[in-house]
Amino acid sequence: MEHRDDIGAKLGMWVFIFTEILLFGGLFLVYAIMRSSYSNEFHQAAHHLNAFIGTINTVVLLVSSATVAMSITAVQKGNRRLAVILLFITLLCAAVFMVNKYFEWGHKIHIGLYPGSDLMVSLSHGQVMFFSLYFFMTGLHMFHLVVGGIILTIAMVKVQSGTINADRYVLLENGGLYWHLVDLIWIFLFPLLYLIT
Amino acid sequence: MTEQKRHQPEPSYLVDTGKYKGLMAWLTSTDHKRIGLMYMYAMMVFFSVGGLLGVLMRIELFYPGQQFYGPQVYNGLFTIHGIIMIFTVVIPGLAAVFGNFSMPIMIGAKDVAFPRLNLFSFYLYVLGAIIALSSQFMGNGPPDTGWTFYAPYSIQTHTNVVAAVFGAFVLGFSSILTGLNFIVTMHRMRAPGMTFFKMPLFPWSLYATAWIQVLATPIVGITLLMIIAERWFRIGFFDPSLGGDPVLYQHLFWIYSHPAVYIMILPAMGVITEIIPVFAQKRIFGYKAIAISSMAIALVGYFVWAHHMYTSGMSTTARWVFSLLTFLVAVPSAIKVFNWVATMYKGSISVKPPFLFALGFIFLFMIGGMTGLSLGALATNIHVHDTAYVVAHFHYIVFGGVGFAFFAAVYYWYPKMFGRMYNFKMANWSFVFLFTGFNLLYFPQFIIGIMGMPRRYFDYLPQFTLGQQISFFGAILLAIGFIIMLITLFSKKGAKAPDNPWGGTTFEWRIPSPPPLENFEVMPEMGLNEGPYDYK
Numbered sequence: 001m002e003h004r005d006d007i008g009a010k011l012g013m014w015v016f017i018f019t020e021i022l023l024f025g026g027l028f029l030v031y032a033i034m035r036s037s038y039s040n041e042f043h044q045a046a047h048h049l050n051a052f053i054g055t056i057n058t059v060v061l062l063v064s065s066a067t068v069a070m071s072i073t074a075v076q077k078g079n080r081r082l083a084v085i086l087l088f089i090t091l092l093c094a095a096v097f098m099v100n101k102y103f104e105w106g107h108k109i110h111i112g113l114y115p116g117s118d119l120m121v122s123l124s125h126g127q128v129m130f131f132s133l134y135f136f137m138t139g140l141h142m143f144h145l146v147v148g149g150i151i152l153t154i155a156m157v158k159v160q161s162g163t164i165n166a167d168r169y170v171l172l173e174n175g176g177l178y179w180h181l182v183d184l185i186w187i188f189l190f191p192l193l194y195l196i197t
Numbered sequence: 198m199t200e201q202k203r204h205q206p207e208p209s210y211l212v213d214t215g216k217y218k219g220l221m222a223w224l225t226s227t228d229h230k231r232i233g234l235m236y237m238y239a240m241m242v243f244f245s246v247g248g249l250l251g252v253l254m255r256i257e258l259f260y261p262g263q264q265f266y267g268p269q270v271y272n273g274l275f276t277i278h279g280i281i282m283i284f285t286v287v288i289p290g291l292a293a294v295f296g297n298f299s300m301p302i303m304i305g306a307k308d309v310a311f312p313r314l315n316l317f318s319f320y321l322y323v324l325g326a327i328i329a330l331s332s333q334f335m336g337n338g339p340p341d342t343g344w345t346f347y348a349p350y351s352i353q354t355h356t357n358v359v360a361a362v363f364g365a366f367v368l369g370f371s372s373i374l375t376g377l378n379f380i381v382t383m384h385r386m387r388a389p390g391m392t393f394f395k396m397p398l399f400p401w402s403l404y405a406t407a408w409i410q411v412l413a414t415p416i417v418g419i420t421l422l423m424i425i426a427e428r429w430f431r432i433g434f435f436d437p438s439l440g441g442d443p444v445l446y447q448h449l450f451w452i453y454s455h456p457a458v459y460i461m462i463l464p465a466m467g468v469i470t471e472i473i474p475v476f477a478q479k480r481i482f483g484y485k486a487i488a489i490s491s492m493a494i495a496l497v498g499y500f501v502w503a504h505h506m507y508t509s510g511m512s513t514t515a516r517w518v519f520s521l522l523t524f525l526v527a528v529p530s531a532i533k534v535f536n537w538v539a540t541m542y543k544g545s546i547s548v549k550p551p552f553l554f555a556l557g558f559i560f561l562f563m564i565g566g567m568t569g570l571s572l573g574a575l576a577t578n579i580h581v582h583d584t585a586y587v588v589a590h591f592h593y594i595v596f597g598g599v600g601f602a603f604f605a606a607v608y609y610w611y612p613k614m615f616g617r618m619y620n621f622k623m624a625n626w627s628f629v630f631l632f633t634g635f636n637l638l639y640f641p642q643f644i645i646g647i648m649g650m651p652r653r654y655f656d657y658l659p660q661f662t663l664g665q666q667i668s669f670f671g672a673i674l675l676a677i678g679f680i681i682m683l684i685t686l687f688s689k690k691g692a693k694a695p696d697n698p699w700g701g702t703t704f705e706w707r708i709p710s711p712p713p714l715e716n717f718e719v720m721p722e723m724g725l726n727e728g729p730y731d732y733k
Contacts, residue, residue: 008310008385015377019415026419026449030434033445115430125433125440132432136423 006170013174017181020144024185027137031192034129041126046197048113049134053104054194057097058186064093065183068152068176071159078166080159087156090179094149101142105135134193141185148182151175207713209616214714227312228714232319233298234614237607240286240294241683243326247281248676250274255638255672258665261657271655272341273356277333279344280361284368285326287599288457291464292410293322293375295606296403298614300379302705302712303397305388305721310381314374321371329364332357343653345454348435348446352427359425366421369414369453372460376410379403388704390723397703397729398487402467405491409456409463413499417453420446444509451502459498461595462562463491465602466533469555472609473537475701476552477544480730483536490529497526507578516575523573530566534559549699550624554605557632561597565590568643583653586646589639597635604631604682611686612694616711623685630678637671702731 035042071086108131112119115132123131155172158164164172208214210230213222223231254274257264301309309315333339336357342350346365351358383404387396396404424446426432433439435446474481481487503511503519511519537559546552568590571577581587604627612618641664642650650661657665697706704721705712 003307005310005385008381011384012311012314012377012381015380015411016373019373019377019411022412023415023419026416026452029449030423030445033442034434037442038440115426115432121431121439128433129440132426132434135430136426136432140422 004168006168009170009174010177013177017177020181020185024137024140024188027133027140028188028192031133031137034126034133035196038126038129041124042130043196045123045127045130046193046195048108048131049194050104051194051197053100054190057100058190060093060096060100061183061186064090064097065180067093068179072169072172072176075159075164075169075172076166080162080165083159083172084156087152087159090152091149091156094145094152097145098142101138105138137189137193141182141189144182144185148175148179151178206709207715207718209709209711210714211615211711225316227308227316229297229301229308229312229315230614230712232315233294233296235319236289236293236297236322239323239326240289243281243285245679247278247286248679250278250281252672252676254278255665255669257655258657259669261659261662263656268655269338269341272343272653273333273339275653276340276343276361277330280329280340280365281326282595283344283457284329284365285322287461287595288368288372289322289375290461290599291468291603291606292379292403292406292460293318294603295399295468295610296375296379296406296464299610299705300400300403301382301386302708302716303703304383304386304400305391305704305717305723306382306386307715307717309378310385311378315378318371318374318378321367321374325364325367325369325371327364328367329361332360332364335360345450346421346424347450348424348427348441348443349437351424352436359428362421362424366418369418369421372410373414373418376407376414379407380411383407388721388723390725390727394485394488395723395728396488398470398481398484398491399464399467401488402463402470402491405495406460406463409460409495409498413453413456413460416449417457420449420453423449444506444511447506447509448503451505455502455505456495456498458591458594459494461599463494465558465599466491466530468602468606468609469537469558470533471701471703472551472555472605473540474544474730474732475609475699476549476555477541477546478700478732479540479544480728480732481536482539482542483532484728484730486532487536490532493529494526497522497529501526501573504573504578507575508582520573520575524570527566527570527573534563534566550619550621550628551605551609551699553625553628554601554608557628558598558601558605561593561601561635565593565597568593581646583651584646585642585650585652588652589642589646592639592642597639601631601635604628607682607686609699610705612698613705613710613712616694616709618691618694618698619685620691623681627678627682627685630674630681632678634671634674634676634678638668638675639671641665641667641671703729 067086067089071083071090074083074086108114113131114120115135120128120131152175155164155175158171210228213219215222215226217225223235226232254271257266257271297309297315301307337355338357340356340358340361341354342358346358346362383396383400423432423434427434427436431439433441435441435443437443470481470487501519501522503515504523507516568586572581572587572590608624645661645664648660650657694710696708696710707721708717
């Protein structure tokens, strides 16, 4: 005998999203306090981030959020092929985001700007704090992006096999919710890190 | 409630019916009752280990000066004692054991909302505990920071802090998932007719607890990750030499760890609220006040964290506000005590072991609560901050409160869990030893604390000797009491328990002892004029 409760499953996902927001909330709190103590140095340090790549990544994530939402509608309407394509585009966007981040991080590490490096230690306290927060926050965000990507990959396979269909699609819906969360966190990270110059 | 018809009784949940037998059947079971019991066994092991470490500390403290080991070992002992007792025993505590075992039955459900997630939480719990304990045996020796991992020392010490911190992180994740599961369970799976305000009060307390678990634990999670990042990557959030702020660590830590105290105590209060009406055979006094006070404690308890930091450097205004809020949070707790006592008034009281422990809880909790107020007051706090007085206060709450409620709950639901009774006389003796030992152990700490005995010191001035020695004998009595309790419960099979040995009215007493795998043969309903505590 099977127990099925889609509303319950979604409620669970929402509660989990609360916890994720509070997880990042702790970091945003640290950011707020450090920025109020070192506002000038944060301003200077932010010049070293590439706002262009940041903007591209923001757009890429926004598009991916739209496609995942569309894939849910497609599943609801029973269009399996379209749903798979849309999910594939979402995952492609995630990959583009990761590649951009790879170049961003790679460049910084190449010039010796990473936590614990000699260059980092020689910077002023406020700048160290900014780059520490940058690596910690975007790193944690990337981890969430990877988790979200895995969930959506599973969902895509299940849409393809028909396990997720117009009658039951709560897994895809929850995956979509999670993906929007990943997107939303980036929406806050982007201005706080890139646009404060 | 529909009549129970038992033509062919379903096999109890203790009988293996799946594809596995024996131990594997337990380890792979998603049944909430079995998971609850697994938590209970694990916790009893951890509690015994933590208690043993406590006794080791008391042995060293028997005389002033160094007896058996030096300060470094002592620092390691109180650290791991704290980590084990806090993170693996009292925080999951009653919610993980009795929340799992009883709550779904009490609300008329077959299981929790996400049974597999529930089993996953259990494995995270075991994994986190193993990681935390591994800190003792790997790396550069046991961590010596205390369970609070205060920065910057936790960043500088060469001991194996990372394992302990990461263990606590994993345990926190387990706690979050349990809370999430319980919230959804109580929202979605209550019996038809059971509105929120007809739900028994133990589930109510778990509901409040679950919200704290979900909303507070992530903060300490990220804080612990930051500690790890500081140690591995020299990210200096809390390290003043890199521009960080150690007081910020204390804030972030207590934003979780103070509400965590309510994660511990709220389910304990809930259990006491179940036990008292049953043994007074009287409807609970002030049902709504108790339910709402649980939520009020959860809410206000979220905003009192900085009362742990009066001496850490804060503005006067901040201290004033946190002190006021600390006094406010005592009000809903006092409402509960008032309602328990009022429930007993003119009831037909039968003093059986669970009730005895419930009385013990009220007594000890009141001492713990009142001394908490003296700590929440700004001026007295400066005097007794970081002394044995604080140690005595939180042991009265966490052991006298949560511990005694846990014992009460074990004695209360034991017949339902195993379908067996136990020897009341032995159980009463265990109470006498535990209660006497407890007070002998911790009450002197109040006195020597006011006299100036600091906490976390392995040595002390000669004037504290008498107090420390009384505490030692208290610890021995306490250990004997615990052993008597284990013997009472687990040494031999008692007489077969009836379905409702205490005359309770909540759903778990209307089904067989032990319950069948799916709890109810006929799903229960709650009538329009029915309530959870309808006593004649």
